[in-house]
Structures are given as structure tokens and as C-alpha cells.
Amino acid sequence: MKKFWGLVLSALLSLTLAPLTSAHAASDPHGPRLIYGAPLRHALTSCASNPGNAIACIESVTMTSSSDATPVGGRITSMQIPTDERYANSERPITAPESSTLPATINIPVLSIYAPEGCHGIGTIQTLQIRIGNTWTDLKKEPASSTFTDSNCPTNMRYAGFNFSEAEGTALLASDNIKNSAAYGDLSALNKASANKIEVSSANLRFRIADPNGAWEWFSTEKLLLSWSQVGTPQVIEVTLPEANRGYFEEWTFPKNGKADSTNNIAVIAEFQPYKATWCWSETICNDRREEFLLAIRPTTTPGLWEESQAASFTITMRAAKSFQFGEVSGSAQRVVVKYGKDLPPVNGQATREIIATFSPIATARGGTPTEMAVKATMITHDANIWIYGQNNGIVDGLGVCGKIGGVQVVSNAMHSLDPSWNAETESIEVRLSTPHLRPDGSVNVGYLEIRMPREAAMCMWKVDLDGNLKASVNITYDDGSSPSVATVVGQRIGNDYLIVSSGFHYSSPKLAIKLSNSASTDQTPTAPEATPVVAKTKTVCVKGKTIKNIAPSAKCPVGYAKKVVKA
Incomplete structure (x- = not known):
């Protein structure tokens, strides 16, 4: 059974986040690129297993069901879920093989035989002949070509001559034709080591030049010149492509009442791309500023585990180098909190600390291709994934100077999101979301956006103090000019952060502009986006007698329960 679900999981991952299978990895340029001497993107495993002794690893995973x-x-x-061969088990660079330090060219002996008289057109037939007794014997015959060059002839014309490779020249001079000829005495004086030059009488060795159609022929009458020379030749080096020690993802299980229980088993798809590791979108478009963690969870043994309720939350505690400072968080999830934990002992000479990420699954309508969004979704997934971008990731640059403070977190129920950017003119954070307009059943797909703003970032962007009275506003616009559906905006301070949640807008590609401002009122009731009516906040519940359960709007009630929408 476990093997079956492992196969199912692998198929699911291939449709969503996971890298390509190894069969396709070599031919598809999209993804990590292995470069000698550069750090590697790698899969994160438990620090207890950690086969590659990587700095980044998973210390713990906890589940809170409600x-x-x-x-x-x-x-x-x-269970181990293999990555493709480009994802390593450690960030450590691959050492280049010694062959890569060999010289680019090497000197190779070449035997030249030519007649320094008359220039002949390329394409005429030239034959090197030797006299044995009273008979002329052909040694080599082929059309004159540009491979035998001489600067004394006009363009497209050459001396009669041949260049022989070391093996060809050695074999020619050792042949019976040479040994039995009158020219043998002269030819035996040739020495590869000294690269000397000799002359041989045309009475014993000559060139015949003839028209390809046999209309005419010409014979050399002056002495032929023969010499060995050292020719610099590009060295043919067998290129050894870098190969990583292949990584894998792990399955986690959560006991129930102290006993084994596979109901809530999940695959933790965790990856880390260090600064200067290379990521490519095509053969020629690559970037080594993709410093980031990817965290995703998928059920492995219970299909549709979070279909009826996404109340469960998961906390993944990772060990990471202290040099990694997160600047922004994005993804498809809800109730997301990413923060630093305690300092940890050094690993491989680097200071380390905890990064703690808590998030919950969310229902996401999916459909279309990476380049064209479908109007109607073909499926709804109930899982979660977040990207934790480091300060050395170019994506963080979009938030401007204040983004370098770090800690801004933007998640939604969209399939795709354009990473948040700072609009200095409107003093707002802009986010563009993209997902099908309709759910698979034809109903309108309702949007959800969640933003967590640290105190320091809020002060930098809007000059507001989280201890004061604040108002959160979300302005929603669409490329087609349509008006946003009824939406709500709720803002509240939680510890050192300000949490903004907007819901009720429609897809497929809204642009949301988020802003915080001082408010004279202490009223923290939901407010609506500009030009959008305010509606009473509601929630969806399942009722059975006096028992009431809160559920997501799209979820189904358990058998025996009635589904109702009530005031929150």
C-alpha cells in the first residue's frame, strides 16, 4: 500500500511543484543547473538522517489538527521520494575533474609534401606518385582543397601538396612502395624530432595535376619539399558533466494517543537554493540570485485529507545558516507565520539558527498551462506551499528599500502570483494574482489574500506605528475594467506584526494594492476596498443538533450534518 501511494504522490508532484523526473531532467533546461564549483540546490531531509551532511535540514515537523x-x-x-538528478543532498559544490586543467591545444606532428611550383585551382585532381623501377605508382590521390594552404597562391588556388597526420606519415614512410623506390635514401633522412626539411628529385617523386574530366594533365618538374612540423591543434577533451549526489524528500507520520497512525502522513517537499546556485528558465536565461527555501506538504496515505477542512496547521522547524536572512514569503497557503528561532551550534564552520514556518493547507482552483490560464478550473487541490526568499534573491528587490528590512509575507489561494512590489507613487504594496475565474462546478472562484507586515517594515513604508489606530485598505482592479465583487478587509495587530486578510474578490487576474494608514477611530471592523460595498461577515458551519463545526466555504459537511451560512 505504501509503495502505491508513493507512486501516486510522485505523479501528483509532477503536476504541481516537484522537479522533473530524471528521464526528462537532462533535456529540459528549466530548473537547477549544475556548475562546477558553485553551491547546489538540494532537498532537505531530517537533520537526523541528512545523508549529505547539509547545513540546511529539518529539525522537526509538528501537526496541530485544529x-x-x-x-x-x-x-x-x-519512505523516500527521490528528486531528479539535478537536486543534490547537500549544498556543497561539485569539484571540477582534473582533466579540465589540461592545456587547450597540443602540438601534433604533421608531414607535409608539396611542389613549390605553379598554383592550381581547388577541385583539380592531384596525385602524389613515386617511381619504382620504370613504373610510376600512386601514393595518394584526391581533389586539391583548401586544407593545404599556401600564401603565395591567389584565392581559390593552391600548390600541389598533401598534409599527412603523424600516423599516416609514419605509415607512408614505412611502406613497401617507399622502401622499393629510388627515393628511399632521401626519405629515410626525415626526422620527426628535428623537424628537418628535405628535397626529393622530381625524377623519383612527383605530383600529377589533372582536369577532373581528363581534358589535360600536368607534372611537377622541380624538386618536392618534405618536412615534419609541429602543428598546434585544439585538444579534444572528453567533457564530464557535473553530477550531484541525488537528494530525496521524506514522509512524516504523526502518532495518535501514543500509537502509530498513518492517517495524517505527509510528504514534506523541502528544498533550499543557496546564493550563487544557478536556476534556469531556458538554455540562455539563468540566475544565480535565487536564494530561497521551498516548503510544501502533500498527504501520502489519505486522499483528500484536507478536502473537507483545512483547519490543520503544520510547523516545520529548519536549521539554516545565519547568513540566510529572509526578505519575503509567498505561496498558496493560509495562516502563515515565518520567524527566526534560537541559535544553533555551528555546522561545517558556519553559524546556524532555526527558521520556523507555520502554515495551513488551502483550497486552490487549478487549470490551464504555465503560459495560459484556463477560465474554468479542472481541479481543486487542498494542500500548501510557500517560498521563503532570502535577501540575496532578486525577487525581494521589488519591495524597494523597505523590503530589505525583511519579514513581509503574502499568501493566497491563487495558482500563481506575481511577487509583491512597492509602488512609491501610491505608497502601496501591489500583488497580482492569477487563477481560473470559475471552479470546476462552474461557480465563481472567490479570492483570498493574506498579508503579514512586521512593525519595522510598516513604519518604513507608511510611517505608521502598530501600537496606534490603523486602517487597512485593499484596492482591487482588473485588466478588463470590471468592478470587484463584494470583498472584505480585516486588519489586526498580532504581536509585532500586522495581519491583513482580504477575501470575497473574484479572479482570474486581479491586481491588489495594499496600504496601511493611521485611523482616528478605534473601530477594527472589516472595511471594504475602494468603490466596494461592505457586507456582513459570515462563516460556514455544519450543524447536527447542538453540535456546530466551522468549515471552509467550499468544504462538505460530514454525514448527518447540515451545512449553513451564519453571521460570524
Whole structure:
């Protein structure tokens, strides 16, 4: 059964986040590119297993089934989900082979035989002949070509002559035709080592030049020149492509009441791309400023595990180098919190600390291709993925100077999102989301956006203090000029962050501009985007007698429960 779900999981990952299978990796340029001497993108495993002794690894994974439940610590199972061969098990660079240090060219002996008289057109037939007794014997015959060059002849004309490779020349001079000829005495004086030059009488060695159609012929009458020379030749080096020690992802399980329980087993798809590791979108478009973590979760043993409810949350605690400072978080998830944890002992000479990421699955309508979004979704997934971008990732540059403070987190239920950018003119963070307009059943796909703003970033962008009275606004526009559907905006301070949640807008490609401002009122009730009516906040519940369960709007109620929409 476990093997079956491993295959199912691999198929699912190929449709969503996972890298290509190894069969396609070599031919598809999209993804990590292995370069000698550069750090590698690698899969994160438990720090307890960590086959590559990587600095970045997973310290723990905990699951909290609902907001009032006790967190349950997970442990890894025996299942290993392989990446493709470009994803390593460590960030350590691949050492270049010694062959790459060989000289670019080497000197190779070449035997030249030519007649320094008369220039002949390229394409005429030239034959090197030797006299044995009273008979002329052909040694080599082929059309005159530009491979035998001489600067004394006009363009498209050459002396009669041949160049022989070391093997060809050695074999020619050792042949019976040479040994039995009158020219043998002269030819035996040739020495490869001294690169000397000799002359041979045309009475014993000559060139015959003839028209290709046999209309005429010409014979050399002056002495032929023969010499060995050293020719610099580009060295043919067998190119050894870099190969990484292939990584893998792990499955985590969460015991129930102290006993093994595979119901909530998940695959943790975790990757880290260090600064200066190369990522490519095509053969020629690559970037080594993709410093980032990817964290994603997928159920492995229970299909549709989070279809009815996405109340569960997962906390992944990672070990990371202290040199990694996250600047922004994006993804498809909800209730996301990413923060630093405690300092940890050095690893491989580098200071380390914890990065703690908590997030919950979300229903995401999917359909179309990477280049063309479908109007109607073909499926809805119930899972979660987030990218934690480091300060050395070019994506963070979009938030401007204030983005360098770090900690801005933007997640949604969209398939794709254009990474947030700072609009200095409107003093707002702009986010463009993209996902099908309709759900698979034809109903309108309702949007959800969640932004967490640290105190320091809010002060830098809007000169507001989280301790004051604040107003959060979200302005929604569409490329087609349509008006946003009824949407709500809720803002609240949580610790040292300000959380903004906007929902109720429609897809497929809205642009949302988020802004914080001082408010004279202490009223923190939901406010609507510009030119958008305010509606009462509601929630969806399942009712059975006196028992009430909160569920997501798109979720189904358990058997025996009635689904209702009530005021929040």
C-alpha cells in the first residue's frame, strides 16, 4: 500500500511543484543547473538522517489538527521520494575533474609534401606518385582543397601538396612502395624530432595535376619539399558533466494517543537554493540570485485529507545558516507565520539558527498551462506551499528599500502570483494574482489574500506605528475594467506584526494594492476596498443538533450534518 501511494504522490508532484523526473531532467533546461564549483540546490531531509551532511535540514515537523488542539510531533518513515538528478543532498559544490586543467591545444606532428611550383585551382585532381623501377605508382590521390594552404597562391588556388597526420606519415614512410623506390635514401633522412626539411628529385617523386574530366594533365618538374612540423591543434577533451549526489524528500507520520497512525502522513517537499546556485528558465536565461527555501506538504496515505477542512496547521522547524536572512514569503497557503528561532551550534564552520514556518493547507482552483490560464478550473487541490526568499534573491528587490528590512509575507489561494512590489507613487504594496475565474462546478472562484507586515517594515513604508489606530485598505482592479465583487478587509495587530486578510474578490487576474494608514477611530471592523460595498461577515458551519463545526466555504459537511451560512 505504501509503495502505491508513493507512486501516486510522485505523479501528483509532477503536476504541481516537484522537479522533473530524471528521464526528462537532462533535456529540459528549466530548473537547477549544475556548475562546477558553485553551491547546489538540494532537498532537505531530517537533520537526523541528512545523508549529505547539509547545513540546511529539518529539525522537526509538528501537526496541530485544529486551533484548540495540542501539537503532535512527527517522525520520519522509511519512505523516500527521490528528486531528479539535478537536486543534490547537500549544498556543497561539485569539484571540477582534473582533466579540465589540461592545456587547450597540443602540438601534433604533421608531414607535409608539396611542389613549390605553379598554383592550381581547388577541385583539380592531384596525385602524389613515386617511381619504382620504370613504373610510376600512386601514393595518394584526391581533389586539391583548401586544407593545404599556401600564401603565395591567389584565392581559390593552391600548390600541389598533401598534409599527412603523424600516423599516416609514419605509415607512408614505412611502406613497401617507399622502401622499393629510388627515393628511399632521401626519405629515410626525415626526422620527426628535428623537424628537418628535405628535397626529393622530381625524377623519383612527383605530383600529377589533372582536369577532373581528363581534358589535360600536368607534372611537377622541380624538386618536392618534405618536412615534419609541429602543428598546434585544439585538444579534444572528453567533457564530464557535473553530477550531484541525488537528494530525496521524506514522509512524516504523526502518532495518535501514543500509537502509530498513518492517517495524517505527509510528504514534506523541502528544498533550499543557496546564493550563487544557478536556476534556469531556458538554455540562455539563468540566475544565480535565487536564494530561497521551498516548503510544501502533500498527504501520502489519505486522499483528500484536507478536502473537507483545512483547519490543520503544520510547523516545520529548519536549521539554516545565519547568513540566510529572509526578505519575503509567498505561496498558496493560509495562516502563515515565518520567524527566526534560537541559535544553533555551528555546522561545517558556519553559524546556524532555526527558521520556523507555520502554515495551513488551502483550497486552490487549478487549470490551464504555465503560459495560459484556463477560465474554468479542472481541479481543486487542498494542500500548501510557500517560498521563503532570502535577501540575496532578486525577487525581494521589488519591495524597494523597505523590503530589505525583511519579514513581509503574502499568501493566497491563487495558482500563481506575481511577487509583491512597492509602488512609491501610491505608497502601496501591489500583488497580482492569477487563477481560473470559475471552479470546476462552474461557480465563481472567490479570492483570498493574506498579508503579514512586521512593525519595522510598516513604519518604513507608511510611517505608521502598530501600537496606534490603523486602517487597512485593499484596492482591487482588473485588466478588463470590471468592478470587484463584494470583498472584505480585516486588519489586526498580532504581536509585532500586522495581519491583513482580504477575501470575497473574484479572479482570474486581479491586481491588489495594499496600504496601511493611521485611523482616528478605534473601530477594527472589516472595511471594504475602494468603490466596494461592505457586507456582513459570515462563516460556514455544519450543524447536527447542538453540535456546530466551522468549515471552509467550499468544504462538505460530514454525514448527518447540515451545512449553513451564519453571521460570524
